[in-house]
Amino acid sequence: MQALNESGSFFLELFFSGLTRGSIYALIALGYTMVYGIIGLINFAHGEIYMIGAFVGLTVAGILSILQFNLIAILVLAALFAMVYAAAYGYTIEKVAYKPLRGSTRLAPLISAIGMSMFLREYVILAQTPDFVSFPALTEGLFDLGAFSSMIQPTELVILIFSFLMMAGLFILIKKTKIGKAMRAISQDREMAMLLGVNSDRMISLTFMIGSALAAFGAILISAHVGQINYNIGFVVGIKAFTAAVLGGIGSIPGAALGGIILGLTESFATGYVSSDYEDVFAFGILVLILIFKPAGILGKSTTEKV
Amino acid sequence: MKKFLSPVIVGLALLTAVAGCDKKEEATAANSPIKIGIAGAFAGDLAPYGIPQKNTINLAVEEINAAGGVLGRQIEIYAEDDACKPETATNVASKLIGEGVVAVIGHTCSGATIAAMSVYRDADIPVISSSATSPALTLGGQNPKFFRTIPHDKAQAELQTKFIVEHLKAKRVAVVHDKGDYGKGLAVLVKEGLEQAGVEIILFEGITPGAVDYSALIRKIARAKPDVIAFGGYHPEGSKIVSQARKKGLKTPFVSGDGLKDPSFIKIAGKYAEGYYVSSPADISTIAKTKEVTAQLKERGQQPGNFGLQTHAAITALVNAIEKAGSTDSDKLAAALRSNTVATTLGDISFDERGDVIGSGFSMYIVKNGDWVTVNY
Incomplete structure (x- = not known):
């Protein structure tokens, strides 16, 4: 610790702060990229699922803390409930807003997605509150980092560890299991997969559910770190996560993870070494640069359109 | 689904059409109500600022109307929500002008007020804000009929x-x-x-x-x-x-x-x-009128919030100016707002040449x- 000079430790602080932010972007970007990979749709209501996940987590945590559960139990149960609830939302949204439009023009489900996003936001304003509400610091006491806490806060370490675990779990699911194989088959050629006996409707629903659960999980972690939520928290996060998905190559799962981390680090270093005024300038500047040299994103497959 | 929905939609459309007709039929006789617009953040995350503003105006207006109104006419309030968004604020301003308001109290946020300013200027409508504190609003001089009951930034x-x-x-x-x-x-x-x-x-x-x-x-x-x-x-x-x-x-x-x-x-x-x-x-909690207003709001289960008392002062000053001017003419109103000192929840206030409040500080x-x-x- 002492061996590091002052600017070196500042670099590390910025690195961890960017990594934390980036891993949240990555978690949410996975939802965008999975849905795009399987049905070629950009689910603009994904940011709102994130927001609803945070509200469910807050409600569950509130009830459990009245019942005097201990902190870890509250955290685990709140996260589980939020994920299940968000998965149910993801499932329903797909059935209500996208499935009836499957096979119509490409723009129709996109408009439907934007409408869904507005609907959910207004719904939370009416059903919950238009105000900011405070979110309990569920993850604060999990680690005692001692001297290293100046480098990375305990809540940030929790975000890092859990989001990496979640992503690793997802990679295994996609690469090693039968479900993952079916998903990959549908994303390659949906009709052929159906001919070979893959239930494509069920797999599409499952994709939505997994993506939504990941977003809700990210929402719990970041809300416990930031300490406040409102109906609009999904908006900026949604846009950034979408950017991360495009950056990494939309449709590619490792790409989404990589894109999120790159975006988070870029923002953090831009703020630290230039000015937070230019945070977004650098974030979107990187996007433009990468799309100029690799139009399909860093890990995206460039497919030539057959005429 | 479609078959079920369409009669409902038609019904709704008819209802709004009927409601629309009712409004147009209002006579512009001498005893018709004086229309005053209020605009601000009544929903969204800045609503904690806007809602007390609306509440205090309703309180003040109910009191004035119960006492016989002003110039023998009742006051009618038209409230529009801009959620503090500049792009919504211009629409809100046009909507209020369309309703035929003689003056507007608002908007809540500086950005929204700045955006709506030219709309009010072109329609020649006096505006009094109780919370927009951006210096440009008065020092910039875009609208000579803009006033505020809060000192600028x-x-x-x-x-x-x-x-x-x-x-x-x-x-x-x-x-x-x-x-x-x-x-x-x-x-x-x-x-x-x-x-x-x-x-x-x-x-x-x-x-x-x-x-x-x-x-x-x-x-x-x-x-x-x-x-x-x-x-x-x-x-x-x-x-x-x-x-x-x-x-x-x-x-x-x-x-x-x-x-x-x-x-x-x-x-x-x-x-x-x-x-x-x-x-x-x-x-300003020691001023007698402020105590009175705060107590009345409390009876209704409401709070003066951060800008409620400034808003009460704005409506008091406006109604006083209508009374002193003897009409709702825009020029006479603006002149009366400048030349009269009025006892409000902020103490005795008046407005200077630029429209900034005199007699209230930070x-x-x-x-x-x-x-x-x-x-x-």
Whole structure:
């Protein structure tokens, strides 16, 4: 610790702060990229699922803390409930807003997605509150980092560890299991997969559910770190996560993870070494640069359109 | 689904059409009601500012109407929500003008007020805001019929500067803002004031409201080791920044404007809000009329909020001007607003040539044990 000079430790602080932010972007970007990979749709209501996940987590945590559960139990149960609830939302949204439009023009489900996003936001304003509400610091006491806490806060370490675990779990699911194989088959050629006996409707629903659960999980972690939520928290996060998905190559799962981390680090270093005024300038500047040299994103497959 | 919905939609359309007809049939006779518009954030995350404004206007108007109205006519209020969004504000302004209002009280936020200004100017409608504090509104002179019952940010910035230099004795200050009309405007004024007083500005940066977190910026500030952090913006970002700074172990005092002086700031930031300084309109709770209005609001289960009393003063001044002018003519109204002193919840106030209030000022507050306390220095 002492061996590091002052600017070196500042670099590390910025690195961890960017990594934390980036891993949240990555978690949410996975939802965008999975849905795009399987049905070629950009689910603009994904940011709102994130927001609803945070509200469910807050409600569950509130009830459990009245019942005097201990902190870890509250955290685990709140996260589980939020994920299940968000998965149910993801499932329903797909059935209500996208499935009836499957096979119509490409723009129709996109408009439907934007409408869904507005609907959910207004719904939370009416059903919950238009105000900011405070979110309990569920993850604060999990680690005692001692001297290293100046480098990375305990809540940030929790975000890092859990989001990496979640992503690793997802990679295994996609690469090693039968479900993952079916998903990959549908994303390659949906009709052929159906001919070979893959239930494509069920797999599409499952994709939505997994993506939504990941977003809700990210929402719990970041809300416990930031300490406040409102109906609009999904908006900026949604846009950034979408950017991360495009950056990494939309449709590619490792790409989404990589894109999120790159975006988070870029923002953090831009703020630290230039000015937070230019945070977004650098974030979107990187996007433009990468799309100029690799139009399909860093890990995206460039497919030539057959005429 | 479609078959079921269509009769409902047709029914709804018919209903609105009928309602529309009713409104048009109103006569413009001498005893018809005087229409006054109110515009502000009545929904969305800045609603805690706008709703008390609406409530106090309703209270004042009910009282005036019960006592026989003004010039023998009743007052009718048309409220429109702009959610503090500039793009909505211009629509709201056009809508109110379309309703035929003689004057508008509003808007809540500076950005929205600035956006709507030219619409009101072109329609020649007097506007009184009770919370838009951007200096440009009056000093810029875009609308000669704009008034406000709250002093502008320049007065606020001067007080903050004085407080930072004389009370907190700061030598190095970090200035952060939210890039908005109000937040950045105030931050620029504080920065200029501090520079003139010989204080070193070690950092001047804008944040993106709604960003996931501000930890990179907070680490940068912590590294620069300022004596004071001045933040220009509203309470949602304020509570986020101060919580994250305190969690990081940064003990530097924060100074902000009245955009943070809201009960929800303390509610959300909790223990991290302790010791936060803000400048906000001076304490007026000892004025008899203020006590009366606050008590009446309490009976209805309402609070004066941060700007409710300023809004009560605005409607009082407007109604007084209508009475003194003897008409609702825009020129006569503006002249009457300038030339008359009126007893309000802010004390005796009048307006200067530019439309700024005379007789109301700012003081400094600190968060102590979960409440705002006036700082005497």
